[in-house]
Amino acid sequence: MARYILSKFGQALFVLWAAFTVSFVLLQSLPGDAVLIKFQNPDYGLSPEQLADIRAAYGADGSFLHQYFHAVWSFLTGDFGYSLQAGVPVSSLLATNLPPSLLLAASGFAVATLLAVLIAIACNLSGFAWLRGLIQSIPSLFISVPTFWLGIMLIQIFSFRLRLVPVINPGPWEGLFLPILTVAVPISAPLAQILLKNIDEVLTKPFVPVARAKGLSHAKVLWRHVAKNTLLPVLTVAGLLFGELIASAVITETVFGLNGIGGLTKQAVDSQDVAVLQAIVVVAATAFVVINLVVDLLYPVLDPRLKIKLRAA
């Protein structure tokens, strides 16, 4: 078990280093650089000589290796540098954008899971075939709703028309209600689909008729035996869905005017703000690594067979 955990940690560290290095190489090999993009902006109207002076002042022409080791060292010592475009330290950008993103992602994910479970339960407990068919088609509907459209519709109806929640200057929870719903709907769809499919599959397993024969009701079979057996694949997909969560968060942040990592990433990409992008890559990689590490470590807990395999090895 200890070896399993150690190897998973080792892999996680390697992934982090690789993400940092690959992103550094890619960012450096892009045409132009942040200094050029910032100062060649017509708003400054700088002459070529003035531009060259500023590039020299920022060391934008330094050697590749020098810049790489400088960046690695800065990160290890906790110095994320300055955002050239925004004119503030990258650490303050992260401090203002990371917590709202995490909150949105976590609550969006929780609501999505709840929605998925509700759909799965409703579908399996409904006695009528037509109702079951109808509920089964909900995930396909959810997955095809564009996040952007959903966000705008929710704002138009609940904020502008019914005036229930303001979008401008909302309270801390008031402001989260509609965005969470916007994020949750598209994420709940694949979760619900996998849940439904797995329940169907597990229901065909031989232990189900045995349990039924012992006199358990359909609901009890679902709850006690089927639920536990369907969790593993759902957990795997949940880890992967995190990426999608961030992607749909970009749109949600834009529509609702929220602070967040999504919008920050978009701006940083537009202006090739290397310091910001580098920090975002590291943060995102860390999040992926941590989530997948948690998922990997949960496998043996959920599935006793895996625990036995680990002991044997």
Place this chain on the structure above:
Amino acid sequence: MGIKAKFKAASLLTVWLLAAPVAFADDQPVKGGTLIYLEQQAHTNLYPPAGGFYPNGGILNQITDKLTYQNPKTLDIEPWIAESWTVNDAATEYTFKIRKGVTFSDGTPLDAPAVAKNYDTFGLGNKELKQPVSEVINNYDHSEVVDPYTVKFYFKKSSPGFLQGTSVIGSGLVSLKTLALPFDQLGDATKIIGSGPFVVESETLGKQLSLKARTDYNWGPSKLAHQGRAYLDGIKYIITGEDSVRIGALLSGQADFIRQLQAYDEKQVSDQSFAIYAAPTRGVNDSVAFRPDNPLVADIRVRQALLHATNNKEIVDTLFSANYPQAKSVISSAAAGYADLSSKLIYDPALAEKLLDEAGWKKGASGVREKDGKPLSLAVYESLPQPQNKAVLQLVAQQWAKLGVKLQVLAGTSGNLVTDNVDPAKTPLVVAEVGRADPDVIKSQFYPKNRDALLQKGGLNSKASFSDDKLNGILETVASETDRGKRLAAAKAAQEYLLDQAYVIPFFEEPQVFAGAPYVKGIAFEAVGRPSFYSTWLAEH
């Protein structure tokens, strides 16, 4: 943003969904209240010479004062922080008398040494602090503090545009503390200490900015009717990137004033008796400029053909509203030194065909004109700050396609844009536009040592071989001629020459468009369209 268009249905829905509870009040200014101002984009670095970026200018204009005030109606330069000034005949020495009793919001005096330090920084830059030079200050040499309230500036060569340069947003005066900070740190608005009618109270990076009025403010431009403190208690800037959300919030009463109203959304705003403000930017019009180093457009007949193949009326009628006047020259009709040259900008496809034929470009099998086996295919990057620029360029591409000329419109966000735009082989065309209410603006756009739109030798492109000495001579005269009449004549000559050589195809006069609730009164704009909320007040509603 491309997705926006697809979901235009959503913004159309706003019209149907909203009721219009509108109240009207009389015209006596009322003190108090906070203006909720929705901005499309977050501000970036607030070093004053970076005030050209629309969101930056919208903030700097409230928190900083300038040495002089340019009357947006007459374009005259009037007293502000400077009570009076003298200029020598050669326009190489400017002396300003500073108004007494003015303070920055950190309590330090705005006196001659402070002004001198501001201009030394803007005129020369500061390498150590990485602060760049200001675009509007030409030929600056040094300052001299004559006495605590008199400052004198010396120039290496004549600089007749300097006086107007002291009135622009990029010349906002900031405290010595602000100037001592490295450029990297000036994106934090709370660190920008000015002497303006409003002060930065708090900021949530990238999301929200709160300003509050300075109750001791008593040094507005002396010719303004309103004196003393601002009427508003404060202004709240909220970044709301989505067009339909900004409009919906305004119409449903959640906001008072919004920036960046698209032409196609104007109707739903005016239909509900909300006010639309289209403030002219008074400079080089929204245009494309040619890079004659590219062999495809080196021939003047090709450029002339494309100029006459461009139907500006169709652009304005299809994509814009009455707030976007069709271009009649290189610069806006509201700009200083403007000359009506609409006779040179006539849409004439027959003439265009003839010119292309004469230049040897024959239609090939694919319908695209060819010469020596090469197709007449040009590329241009869309410019994100210009209104609906992608749609404009795509429409131009359609117009040119009728004559067998291909125009590829490239997306405008990556680093490629910056490097490709200084390479005439990759981009024979560039989108050009700059706002400044002084004839110097033409030089800013086309002179090789400035924005260098044509990519001349000695400019942004190190490999350039093209240069037009005649044009540069005229532009130098515009920037250095001290006789006002002769200077305006040079500005006219520059516009004529640019069109005769077909170096540039102007499309329309670019405004900055805002919308406000009916109860928002006393909105003003400085000479290039940045809002000023000094005299703004909220009527009962």
